[in-house]
Amino acid sequence: xxxxxxxxxxxxxxxxxxxxxxxxxxxxxxxxxxxxxxxxxxxxxxxxxxxxxxxxxxxxxxxxxxxxxxxxxxxxxxxxxxxxxxxxxxxxxxxxxxxxxxxxxxxxxxxxxx
Amino acid sequence: xxxxxxxxxxxxxxxxxxxxxxxxxxxxxxxxxxxxxxxxxxxxxxxxxxxxxxxxxxxxxxxxxxxxxxxxxxxxxxxxxxxxxxxxxxxxxxxxxxxxxxxxxxxxxxxxxxxxxxx
Numbered sequence: 001x002x003x004x005x006x007x008x009x010x011x012x013x014x015x016x017x018x019x020x021x022x023x024x025x026x027x028x029x030x031x032x033x034x035x036x037x038x039x040x041x042x043x044x045x046x047x048x049x050x051x052x053x054x055x056x057x058x059x060x061x062x063x064x065x066x067x068x069x070x071x072x073x074x075x076x077x078x079x080x081x082x083x084x085x086x087x088x089x090x091x092x093x094x095x096x097x098x099x100x101x102x103x104x105x106x107x108x109x110x111x112x113x114x
Numbered sequence: 115x116x117x118x119x120x121x122x123x124x125x126x127x128x129x130x131x132x133x134x135x136x137x138x139x140x141x142x143x144x145x146x147x148x149x150x151x152x153x154x155x156x157x158x159x160x161x162x163x164x165x166x167x168x169x170x171x172x173x174x175x176x177x178x179x180x181x182x183x184x185x186x187x188x189x190x191x192x193x194x195x196x197x198x199x200x201x202x203x204x205x206x207x208x209x210x211x212x213x214x215x216x217x218x219x220x221x222x223x224x225x226x227x228x229x230x231x232x233x
Contacts, residue, residue, distance in 0.1 A: 004156070036224075043118070043205055043224030044157065089156050100209070101147070101170070102222070104156025 003027045004092050006105035014113050019077040021108050023090030026071065030092035034102065035064060035075045038087045047088075048075070080112045118225035120206050126231045127196055134192045135228045139208030146189050147222065148181055149205040150174065157205055163189060196232045203227040 005024045013019045021035075031052035036044035050057040050064045050073070057064050063076045077084055087109050091102040119138040127133050139146045144165050149157035160179070161171045165186035175181075178196075183189040193200055207222035 006156075009154075041226065043207075043226045045224070046222065091156070100145070101159040101162065101172075102157075104158070106154060106156050 001026075002106070003030075004090055004103050004105040006088075006090055006108050008108050009106070010109040010111070012111045012113060013080045015082055016079045019075075019080045019084065019110055019112065021075040021077075021088050021090075021110065023073045023075075023105055024071060025073075025092050027092070027094070027103070028071070029094045030103070031095050032093045033064070033066060033073050034091045034093075035062075036089040036091060036104075037084075038089060038107070044089055077110075080110075082112045082114050085110055085112050118206055118208055118223050120204075120225035120228050122228055123226065124229045124231075126233060129198060129232055130195055132192065132194045133196060133230060134190055135204055135206075135230075137189045137191070137206030137225060138187075139189070139206070140223055143208035143210055143223070144186065145209045146183055147207045147209070148189070148191050149207065149224075151203040151205060151227070152201075160191075193230075196230075198232045201230055201232045203229050 003026050034049040035047040037047050038044045048059050048062045048064050050066050055066050061077055066073045087107045089107045090105040093102050121136045125133055147162040148160040150160055151157045159172050160175050161181050163183040166183050178194045181191045205224050205227045207224045209222045
């Protein structure tokens with residue numbers, strides 16, 4: 001049973017346009033959400049996070065939106081650049097969990113076309 | 115400090131052999147995690163250490179798997195009697211004790227992983 005789902009395995013966007021990556025979760029105990037970016041042959045790198053007490057967090061070109069009632073979050077990249085082409089993973093964790101383990105989605109391959 | 119280091123980067127082994135991977139975390143991080151990633155999936159939690167204590171293990175970690183973190187520094191993950199289903203990328207990550215302290219600034223720091231192929 002996948003607790004974090006990324007239903008779009010891939011997304012192509014033209015350079016300069018907006019990229020929107022989506023993520024859904026089922027576990028209502030999740031209260032902290034993160035996005036990671038992964039290039040081939042490298043480990044995931046942290047991109048941006050959001051606590052469940054917020055509905056938006058912005059960092060430069062990256063904005064994460066959280067809709068708790070819908071159990072949905074999205075990552076917006078504006079403007080998209082070719083260097084943003086990578087696999088993006090959504091992840092979630094529970095504050096009550098002692099391990100702070102992250103539950104990841106299966107990822108979305110973003111391709112930004114020049 | 116150049117981040118989380120994992121060795122080897124690649125390992126090809128025959129079914130039934132034992133393999134051991136090493137992870138060197140960021141020196142000031144006292145939490146260390148092991149994750150496994152198979153093709154087309156996101157990383158899955160295996161186990162974590164706080165200092166030298168192994169505090170949680172996933173049900174994915176069968177009795178053929180063992181992890182250690184002697185002296186709370188580097189960690190090793192050993193897989194005994196490897197099976198083809200063990201083929202995956204094994205990722206190590208480290209973090210500070212309290213993730214809240216780093217919220218909004220940082221998540222885990224992952225290594226580049228060890229890719230295991232069991233033939």
